[in-house]
Amino acid sequence: MAAETEYDTERLRALVARARVVLWDFDGPICGLFAQHSSQRIAEGFVEWLDTLGLSHLLTEEERKDEDPQAVLRAVDSRHYGSDLVAEMEKRLTQxxxxxxxxxxxxxxxxxxIRTWTAVGSRLAVTTNNSPEVVRGYLESRGLLSCFTPHIYGRTRDLGLLKPDPHCLNRALNALGAAPSDALMIGDTPSDLAAALEAEVPFLGYARNEKKEKHLRQAGAEDVVRSLEPLLRVLRG
Known part of the structure; x- marks a missing residue:
């Protein structure tokens, strides 16, 4: 076990050492956004709302059961790209x-x-499928906004650019003038991993539980941590 821990620490140290820029996903690595406000209930609300509009046919039975409101939103967008309906759903999700x-x-x-990484000179950005307005509000409430400003790249009205598309990662890299090899992406979903791979950015998975870790590793993630504390130890060391 000691050898495995030492090996993992060395891998983390290597990832951190070359990371001049750190690209953070938001919901997961930075906070649990829906800790007290069920995302599953939001997804169910979307399904019920579409039913009242007589648009239940826009979702498959599997999509109707999806617990991720973003997945429901993207399913509708795939069939009515850029429509007023999709714009209204996106607005509701932001609310x-x-x-x-x-x-x-x-x-x-x-x-x-976040504070330590900023203090040692790395530049940070948020690359997320959540609303940038929400990200800014949360970071400000924690006294962390200055660690990222102005590099917060979130959901736009063009839902086709959400991760796994690397659009938000590429925006961050371009704005920061950074090469992909000088960056590190911290994410907690296979879509984060896919975006990082497409952008050629090294990836570190954060998994708050065994299920999350299994999904990341099945998607091909080589480096996954169950806690951010080892990263902090490496930085402070």
Whole structure:
């Protein structure tokens, strides 16, 4: 076990050493956005709303059961790209995220890790499928906004550019003038991994539980941590 821990620490040290820029996903690595405001209920609300509009045919039975509101939103967008319906759904999702933000639960060790990474000279950006307005509000409430400003790249009205598309990662890299090899992406979903691979950015998976880790590793993630604390130790060391 000691050898494995030493090996993992060395891998983390190598990832950190070359990371001049750190690209953070938001919901997961930085906080649990829906800790007190169920994302599953939001997804169910979308399905019920579409039913009342007589648009239940826009979703398959599998999509109707999806617990991720972004997945429901993207399913509708795939059939009515850029429509007023999709714009209204995206607006509703942003409103729900804003409601969730005050009850968001900070990810353990995220706040000191962000501050430490900033203090040692790395530049940070948020690359997320959540609303940038929500991200800014949360970071400001934690006293972390200055660590990222102005590099917050979130959901736009063009939902086809959400991860796994690397659009937000490429925007961040271009704005920061950074090469992909000088960056590190921290994410908690296979779509984060896919975006990082497409952008050729090294990836570190954060998994808050065994299920999350299994999904990341099945998607091909080689480096996954169950806590951000080892990263903080490496930085402080």
């Amino acid at each position: 729900e995220e804003l409601k969730a933000a005050p009850g968001a639960m900070p990810t353990p060790w995220a706040d000191p890790l």
